[in-house]
Amino acid sequence: MNPERIEKIFWCLVIIWFLLRSSLLCCQYIGNTDPGFKQEVLKYFSETDIETGKAYALNGFWFKAIYGAFYIFTLIILLRFGFFNNIWQKTVNLVGEGLFRSDLLFPFVFLFILSLLSFPSSLYFGYFKEAASGFSNITFGSWFWYYFKAIALNILLQGIFMWVVITIIHYLPTKWPWVLPLISGALIALSICLAPFIITPIFYNEKPLENGEFKDKLFEIAKKAELSVNEIYVIDESRYSKHTNAYFSGFGSFRRIVLYDNLLTNHTPDEALMIFAHEAGHWKYSHMRWGLCCGLAGAFLVCFLVYWLFDYIAVVKWFGLYRLDSSCVIPFFMITYLILQLIFAPVESQISQFMERQADITSIELTGMKEVFKNAQIRLAKDNKSDLLPHPFRVFWLYSHPIAIDRIHFAD
Numbered sequence: 317m318n319p320e321r322i323e324k325i326f327w328c329l330v331i332i333w334f335l336l337r338s339s340l341l342c343c344q345y346i347g348n349t350d351p352g353f354k355q356e357v358l359k360y361f362s363e364t365d366i367e368t369g370k371a372y373a374l375n376g377f378w379f380k381a382i383y384g385a386f387y388i389f390t391l392i393i394l395l396r397f398g399f400f401n402n403i404w405q406k407t408v409n410l411v412g413e414g415l416f417r418s419d420l421l422f423p424f425v426f427l428f429i430l431s432l433l434s435f436p437s438s439l440y441f442g443y444f445k446e447a448a449s450g451f452s453n454i455t456f457g458s459w460f461w462y463y464f465k466a467i468a469l470n471i472l473l474q475g476i477f478m479w480v481v482i483t484i485i486h487y488l489p490t491k492w493p494w495v496l497p498l499i500s501g502a503l504i505a506l507s508i509c510l511a512p513f514i515i516t517p518i519f520y521n522e523k524p525l526e527n528g529e530f531k532d533k534l535f536e537i538a539k540k541a542e543l544s545v546n547e548i549y550v551i552d553e554s555r556y557s558k559h560t561n562a563y564f565s566g567f568g569s570f571r572r573i574v575l576y577d578n579l580l581t582n583h584t585p586d587e588a589l590m591i592f593a594h595e596a597g598h599w600k601y602s603h604m605r606w607g608l609c610c611g612l613a614g615a616f617l618v619c620f621l622v623y624w625l626f627d628y629i630a631v632v633k634w635f636g637l638y639r640l641d642s643s644c645v646i647p648f649f650m651i652t653y654l655i656l657q658l659i660f661a662p663v664e665s666q667i668s669q670f671m672e673r674q675a676d677i678t679s680i681e682l683t684g685m686k687e688v689f690k691n692a693q694i695r696l697a698k699d700n701k702s703d704l705l706p707h708p709f710r711v712f713w714l715y716s717h718p719i720a721i722d723r724i725h726f727a728d
Contacts (some may be wrong), residue, residue, distance in 0.1 A: 319631045320489075326632070330392065333655045334385065340389045340714065341381050343707035344373065357721050359706050360694055365704060372701035375445050383437050391431060399635045400426070400647040415483055422643040423478040426650075427471045438463060449701065451557045462556065465518055471478050477503065480644060486641035493623045497615035505608060508565055511550075512572055520551040525575065529587050534592050540682050541596040547593075549574045554581070560699050564595045564604070571599065583701055587692040590679055597678025603671045610667060622649075661713055668716040676723060686727050701718075 330547070348368065357366065394400055404422055411417040412446070443459045446452040477500075484499060485492045516522055525531050525548040538545040553559060553576040560578040564571065572597050576722070579588055622640075631638035635648045680689050697704065697720035704720060711719055718726070 319633070322629050322632050326635075327656055329652075330388075330657070333388070333658055336658060337384065340710055341377075344703075345377060346707060347703070348705040348707055354705060354723075356725075358477050360690070360695070360721070360724055361704055365698055367702045368493055369697070369701050369704065372449050373703040373706075375449060376440055379440055380437075383440075387437070388654060391430075391482070391647070391654075395636065395651060396634050397632065398636075401634075401644065402431075404636070404644045406621065411635040415479075415486060419482050419643040423646060424471060424475040426643075426646055427474055431467050431471065440507055446557060451559060451701075453554060453558065461517075462519065469515065469518065470570050473507070478643070482641055482643055483682050489641065492615070493619040496619055497612055500615055501608060501612045504611070506607075508604070512565060512574075516551065516574075520553070521555075522549050522551045522574070524548065530588070533585075533589055537589065537682050538596055541593075541600045541678065543571075543599050545571075545573065545595055550577050550580065551575075552577050554578050558582075558699070560696060562591050562595050564598050571627075573599075578699075581693055583692065586685060587690045587695060590683055590685060590688050590692045591696075593679035593682045594675045596682060597675030598671065600616075600678055601612050601671065601674050603675070606671070665712070665714055665716055669718055672717045676718075676726060680727060689727045690724050693706065693720050693727075696720070 346694065347685055354366075403417065403425060406424060407422045408418045411421055413419075441453065442463060445454060454462070467543070480499070480503070481496060484496050486497055512522070525534070535545065549572055551574055558578060560576055560582050562573065562579055563573045564573045573592065575588070575592070579591060583591070626640050628636065629635060637648060639645075639647050644651070680686055683689075696702075702720055704713070706719055717723075
């Protein structure tokens with residue numbers, strides 16, 4: 317296959333990404349215009365709730381629309397005109413070429429460049445939008461320190477992961493498509509287990525939930541779900557924001573459920589119990605394990621596609637694909653990943669929505685409190701200023717959770 321045809325395929329993917337993203341943005345701006353759907357929402361929410369959610373969703377809309385396209389096209393332009401290749405060459409000239417030289421240093425340099433390009437978006441949506449919407453509880457200085465720690469940790473972990481990938485490809489040139497997904501899956505599983513002990517303390521103060529009647533009820537729910545829970549933890553999200561949530565992580569003896577302190581202060585005990593039961597549903601159905609298995613299957617598919625197609629796509633010189641076992645390939649594959657991530661987003665979103673429905677089923681089965689479930693969804697939507705009239709196409713393509721009104725109808 318000649319370079320011109322490969323290049324045309326790449327630009328077709330870019331055009332598809334741009335048109336798809338523009339369509340999703342238009343859907344966000346328009347929302348759901350079905351009068352019947354709005355009347356259903358108004359049975360549980362007020363016009364003010366709808367307007368507040370819409371205003372929050374559209375806060376920074378044009379900035380997101382313009383800067384998101386600017387970010388991707390800037391990366392493509394930098395790749396097309398040799399900027400990343402020049403940086404890689406300078407890295408080679410500085411430390412020499414090799415696994416423990418340029419291939420170790422360049423991933424960190426590239427990720428640092430990405431963090432600089434993404435900083436304006438992170439600043440706007442991470443601080444200014446949250447502050448303007450009344451969610452933020454921190455000063456700009458505190459936010460910047462939080463952001464700096466998050467970015468430094470992200471660069472460190474991603475850089476190490478990229479280097480591990482390159483090393484595996486280098487030492488196993490024919491077997492890496494089989495080995496790499498397995499090692500990657502093991503590393504991700506290890507990071508999930510260790511995150512509560514290493515990463516969470518960097519950002520939060522975490523402590524066990526105080527003993528009492530409420531905690532006893534949580535353990536009763538866990539017992540009904542046939543889950544072994546040694547402890548339930550609370551993190552001080554209130555030091556950063558007013559958002560409410562709960563989550564679970566880990567496997568086996570490393571499993572734990574974590575509650576935001578905002579959840580305990582902003583919700584009734586029964587609503588907090590219901591949200592805990594939802595997280596117990598994720599445990600009951602082993603969603604963390606299934607998610608990892610789905611990711612592993614996707615990794616095998618991607619690895620074999622790269623293995624089979626690399627020689628074809630490497631003929632386009634400005635892609636910078638000199639050798640597959642070299643860090644010089646990182647910019648092209650990162651840009652391609654960002655483009656394909658949006659195109660194939662429904663695969664992940666629909667799996668996630670299915671899992672969330674299973675967890676909702678469990679929460680109602682374990683507690684028998686259907687009305688409390690509905691009240692919890694209403695309060696969560698109000699507290700987090702959810703968009704109550706989102707466009708169905710956007711919900712299908714991007715949303716990880718069913719929308720509030722669908723969860724309320726599901727309970728009925």
